[in-house]
Amino acid sequence: MYRLMICTHFAAAHNLMNYQGDCENLHGHNWKVEVTVATRELDKAGLGVDFKILKKETNRILDLLDHKYLNDLPFFKGISPSSENIARFVFEELSKVFQESVVVENVRIWESDNACASYSLD
Numbered sequence: 402m403y404r405l406m407i408c409t410h411f412a413a414a415h416n417l418m419n420y421q422g423d424c425e426n427l428h429g430h431n432w433k434v435e436v437t438v439a440t441r442e443l444d445k446a447g448l449g450v451d452f453k454i455l456k457k458e459t460n461r462i463l464d465l466l467d468h469k470y471l472n473d474l475p476f477f478k479g480i481s482p483s484s485e486n487i488a489r490f491v492f493e494e495l496s497k498v499f500q501e502s503v504v505v506e507n508v509r510i511w512e513s514d515n516a517c518a519s520y521s522l523d
């Protein structure tokens with residue numbers, strides 16, 4: 402199995418729902434996003450998936466979040482826009498993009514240099 406990972410980022414505002422503390426107030430982050438996909442097959446160029454395509458498709462999804470107030474977006478209606486739920490959103494959207502031979506394994510969302518959450522099917 403080949404595993405590929407790309408890193409990208411977005412910036413947005415949010416406030417956690419049902420949370421008591423600073424993070425219930427409006428604030429923002431520069432989130433770092435790591436996406437891992439797996440494939441058993443390589444194309445004639447020796448690529449599992451072109452990193453350019455993986456970045457482009459991930460960034461297309463992140464554009465839905467970038468410079469937005471996450472709590473206002475349809476996906477987060479009634480769902481707290483935590484790093485966990487952002488990871489699930491990116492995972493589910495990206496999983497719609499690729500054929501069966503390319504499996505999205507993990508999406509990791511870094512909220513700061515020292516705190517991250519990830520989502521995978523396991």
Ligand SMILES: Nc1nc2c(c(=O)[nH]1)N=C([C@H](O)[C@H](O)COP(=O)(O)OP(=O)(O)OP(=O)(O)O)CN2
Binds near residue numbers: 484512
């Ligand atoms: N499991 C999670 N815990 C928290 C999340 C989250 O998404 N998943 N999010 C937050 C808040 O968004 C908050 O902005 C982050 O708070 P905190 O970790 O305290 O960030 P700081 O920058 O203040 O970190 P320090 O290391 O204390 O400076 C909270 N928890």
Ligand SMILES: [Zn+2]
Binds near residue numbers: 424428430
């Ligand atoms: Zn936050």
